[in-house]
Amino acid sequence: MISFIVPLHNHLQQTQEMLSSLLTSLPVGLDFEVILVDDASKDATPKWLSRLRHPRMRTLINSQNLGYAATNNRAVDVACGEILCLLNNDLIFSPGWLEPMLHLLLDSEVNIGLVGNVQRRVADGEIDHAGIKINLKAQFEHIQSTPTDTYYAFLPWVTGACMLLRRDFFLSLGGFDTRYNNGCEDIDLCFKVREAGKAVVIAYESVIRHHVSLSRGVNSLQNERNSCLLFARWRDEIKKLLTQAWLTQLTTDAAEQPWLDGVLAENFIRTPHAASLMLAENRLTIQDQRWAFLLRQKTVHEDLEKRFAVSGVSHETNGESRLTERKVCLSFRNCKAMGNFNLCGRVLSTLPMETLDVVIDCNGLHSKHFKVKRGVSFNLGMDQPLVLSCESNVFQVTFDLRKADTASSVLLDYVVIDGYRLQL
Template identity: 30%
Template sequence: MPISTESAADIVRLFRTGLGRRPEPAALAHFAALLEDGATFHDIAHIIAGSPEFRQLHGDEDVCDARYVSFLYHNGLDRTPDPQGEAGLLAAPNRGDGLVIVAGSEEARSRTDLYALLYPEGAPPQDDMAYKAWLLRYDRLSPTEQLAIGRHIDRGMVSRPTFSLMLQVSNHRLDLLEETVASLEAQIYTDWTLIVVYPDNLRPGIRTHLKEIIRRVPGLVDVEVSSHQGVEGRWRSALAAAAGSFCAFLEPGDQLSRTALYEFAVAIVSRPDLVLLYCDEDRLGSDGQRCHPSFKTGWSRDLAYAGDVIGQLAVFSRARIMAVGGIRDEGGSFTRYDLLLRVTEDVPAACIHHLPRLLFHRGRAPGLPLMFPLVRATQQHPEMRDVVLRHFRERHPDLDLEDVYIGGNVWPRIVYPTNGTPLVSIIIPTRDKFRLLERCVSSLLTLTNYPNFEILIADNGSTTPEMLDLLRRLGRDPRLTVQRLAAPFNWSALNNRMARQAKGDMLLFLNDDTEILEEGWLTEMVSLAQQPGVGVVGARLSYPDGTLQHGGMVMTEHGPKHILRSATEDDPGYLGQLVLTRDLMAVTGACMLVPRPVFERMGGFDETFPLTCNDVDFCLRVRKEELRVVWTPHATLMHEDGGTRGRDGTARNLFNACVDVGRLLERWEKVMLNDPFLNANLEATDYALRLATPPRAPKPWRRRKGHYREAARVALS
């Protein structure tokens, strides 16, 4: 049975106050079960006071002496006792009652940060107990904030976008409609209408109830349609009644946070060209508590083709809906997804925006299907797959979908064609890494099925006999060019020099400590690099044991971080991030494909970054030019990581790496703090995704604080 946050908070306060520590998971579950079975806070306090650990800590005498009182205050309230409070506790009949007085006080309750106490090292977003504790800490709206929002709406908004929310009801559970309506009535931003579509065969009692709701609540519009009309026709009828500048689809039981429409309105006012705006979401469990959050990523067209990763709440520009032909008959249960693909086609990415705020809560009755399935990828919904394939036939006849089996599940892969076979120049820096280079080149020549490539080896001063012999042998192969470059190691300079000599239309920068694992890797990367607007393509790299070395990078206040490094081969990552082709801010230069015109436009790699950060800096410059950086899991290589230049373990290398990271942070400070592909409710290390403390997304009614700038500086000190 799930532990309620109230029970967990009570138990944590009792343990912290009486024992000076947090409860272990088994103890938390045990005492929570007692509370669920009818035990009281007082009962649990006396059980703890009778435990061997408690007696060993405080002695066997069951009296509240000054030492015990001081302990309770120090651990429960983080202060010394005041005279009045101390006198009251000294008069308590026993230690259990004293524990109840302190741990149950309003002061102790207000000081209980359940998330920090239970999860001092952080927790992943999939942990529902952690998520509930995190919500207690960060998802609050004070009366002062409500007043600030009201003032902003009345005095600070230069325009007032209007919303038409559309919803279908049937002969089932009008109480769910009431829940949705109640959340709309609670909206601080009031420029909305709810269009309720219902069939003409509603049962009399349901019809009467519905009419009462509509009469009672301002802003509700009812539209009666034929019961023979399909789901798409009902949505068309709703859209015909919509007058708002933006439209959204709801289903009974869905709830919006009080600030949802206000925050959407603020985003629309600041981005007048938006055609689609979406936020994060969670679920409402049968107990009414929120669970299963979906912290989404910024817009990525490849992800959108893989499935409905946008989810709810999504608002569409009504003008854009009409411009693409409105709602069609073929969508079925995936009408909204079909519309999403058409609305976002041929529009700049800047016209699609993600609000990393938890503003939507899905709710439904047990046993009733969701009108709009949860955020997930295509493979779990054949009908959704049909929507994508139809969209491809109409707009991209050269694209296709195929199934990929990962971790026991089927995942969608977007198959892009190659436009011819442009020459790819594969550039490999090396020095005295005989075994690594021989393996790398051998696997390139024997396993790569892409027919048109050359290999350029930049030898940075090798001296060992076996390496020199290998370079001579490789130089006799017409597909290879060996260039001896005797200079201090500078990864950027080596690659720039070889790029100038390369003949290829595309440049692949490859470390010598890599090995090709499957034949289609280069075809996959070339096909992506040929897509309009793509500036860089990165690959999935794995360690020799098969675990993940590189799944793309995200930017943080502490610098670039690899995504879920050391994840197992069958781990799909959070919301499929390790199994779906997607946009990112940066990929590693250990295997990076760049169209030559893009490389030359960027001026190559920045040679002032000789060791590290050069690849990230290049990718960020590409992104600044509004070009895409794409990572694909369908080009997989082995990467030993560190083999090319050796591990950066010397004091000098570590110092130089820190200097480079510091310069990168200074140059790209705003980007580091605002990576759209790292949800602001999550924080990343190289090995984990955790709930962010605090969330980074600014609340629009607050002036943005400057502590992130300071945090970045502290990280470098």
């Protein structure tokens, strides 16, 4: 028997549409049950459930909102099926979607613990989900393309909108972790599946339609808490996968770097394994610091002025800082990561050139080129500069001045690190 488990929270019309399409899409003769769990809906869903009568359906009512994890776990506890199919209530099914997933789960030659599928957006028919990957900025995102030469693939994660697994295995993993609140429960479960030695796969021949996050909506701070918890729980595994993502990028397409704000130094790219490890740690540390600020109001740069030094400028009596050399050196002690680096100043109209070329270099590993017009203020920024977890990080700013005596035509005002301003 298969137990289809559907948590409900408002959106009755979509729930009814989902249920109708589910029942008409299932194979003839399939032994199944549907468990609908209302998680304190505010619309007409509870009233509709109270009148629902179907030999294959059971309903559960939460007296208060418990969230995705606890609601699913409650249904699994009473489920009769040996196989669970966990579903969102904003899906639309067509005949033939279940069989490819079931075939993979029951394949004794492949050690599969969990099966996901392809989901197309209801709004435009485009692929919303064909698995989940981690991008080069250490953020999870949906894969939105499918191969044509295979019917399944091993992946790190799939979404919980539609997943198939055995009930006893789900229970052995402890079910969904209720510390998450409507986000990351599915990714955490996939981590646990893989930790238990089983595979997570996607069935490419199983395709359904999805309204996409209709039932729960979006709470950005709540999502940040969920992500912070997930990264804390699985940081080592995430770092391995992120390092591999960077290694793949550096060894296949290092010449083109649209995924980086600036360019990496050639000698750095020539050691791709070491470079990938450093880049992965940098991205994870940036995330750690961002969550420290967002969730705990911990400002990691609050005493940065005590750990900051600058050379190559003169400080005028009027408070201005003028260039004295073509190169300005900015050093930061005990600064593990930066989300953004911005250098602000002005190019005076006395500069003999129409435009000024400027290069900001971070630790000799990561640089970015700018062109600044004469007579204007500038704000030169680098997103996620390659700052290292070491004693000192150095930004070298080079101004392409043809004559040394023209350096005084450039005024530097301040540096901004993740919103924290340092006067020069």
